Amino acid sequence: MRPSRLWRAPAVQALLIQLLALLPLAALAIVLDTAGRGLTLLTAALLQGGLALLITWRLGLAPWWRPIQLLFPVAVLAASALGLPPVLYLLPFLFLLALYWSTFRTQVPYYPSHAAVWRAVAAELPPGRALKLVDIGSGLGGMTLHLARQRPDCDCLGIELAPLPWLVARLRAALSGSRARFVRGDYERLDLARFDMVFAYLSPAAMPALWQKAKREMRQGSLLISYEFEIPYCEADKTIVTTEGGPPLFVWVI
Structure with missing residues (x-):
């Protein structure tokens, strides 16, 4: 895939937005830690999700990305708290990858007809x-x-x-x-x-x-x-x- 097409894929843009939202959050965490006041992981996840939602809205991604962006960090935190073996995440990921493949680029999910x-x-x-x-x-x-x-x-x-x-x-x-x-x-x-x-x-x-x-x-x-x-x-x-x-x-x- 050409790099220009890759960056236009909404899923790639959503991931980059999450990474971008980490920057002000990291700065805030450093300031609060210096002042002797830390952030809980849940608070940090909610703040990152909120920042990602705002950036998503400002950049004009489709409306359904907003709740995804808001909840994604919390979902990652909840999954890590379960303490499950990594293979239990890997196997569903590989299955979904084989089923949907480049849906992130084509925006065409699996739709069966009848x-x-x-x-x-x-x-x-x-x-x-x-x-x-x-x-x-x-x-x-x-x-x-x-x-x-x-x-x-x-x-x-x-x-x-x-x-x-x-x-x-x-x-x-x-x-x-x-x-x-x-x-x-x-x-x-x-x-x-x-x-x-x-x-x-x-x-x-x-x-x-x-x-x-x-x-x-x-x-x-x-x-x-x-x-x-x-x-x-x-x-x-x-x-x-x-x-x-x-x-x-x-x-x-x-």
Whole structure:
């Protein structure tokens, strides 16, 4: 990852804010210690969280970062007070890292879709000709495997950045004998001109960049389909309700 992109990642900025909040807190602790009045660890954690919250607000990070920044130092203090073996923290961390991988940069967490969405997407595919289909952020592979079953004439590809979901999808395809293919990588490096349909279940933060990429690369008449998340200021050509009370499916004809 290029350094400029790394620094723009909100999670990296939040971590740097926590480090920045340590500086005035350390200065205050030194002054109070010199005066014979120390800070308790809980007070220090609350002060650091409060400073981090203020900096987060001033820098304009998304509102949900404010409670995270406020409570993070207290959570670290509480975890350290439990005195648990380090491996009990390491194993969940490794699992979550394999599951979410670079969510801190892409702002696209793991969002699984469901069978009603898969069926609705399959119904939008033009019949009678072989198509190239891709599910970007394919997760555990449910959508791609379903399309490969329903349309054996089509080339179905899933691309996923996180290693654990990608591995599970590969195993599912191998064990079921599916023709679906799964690759691990960043869809931003994928040439969308190769595909007749692009399906995405990403996040609101990712949709503007996806739309710009689709306009640059996708062929005329191809389909861009997004579940739940719209493209700002770009009305969909078709909106499909897949389940009562559930999020809609948005379809754009390029």
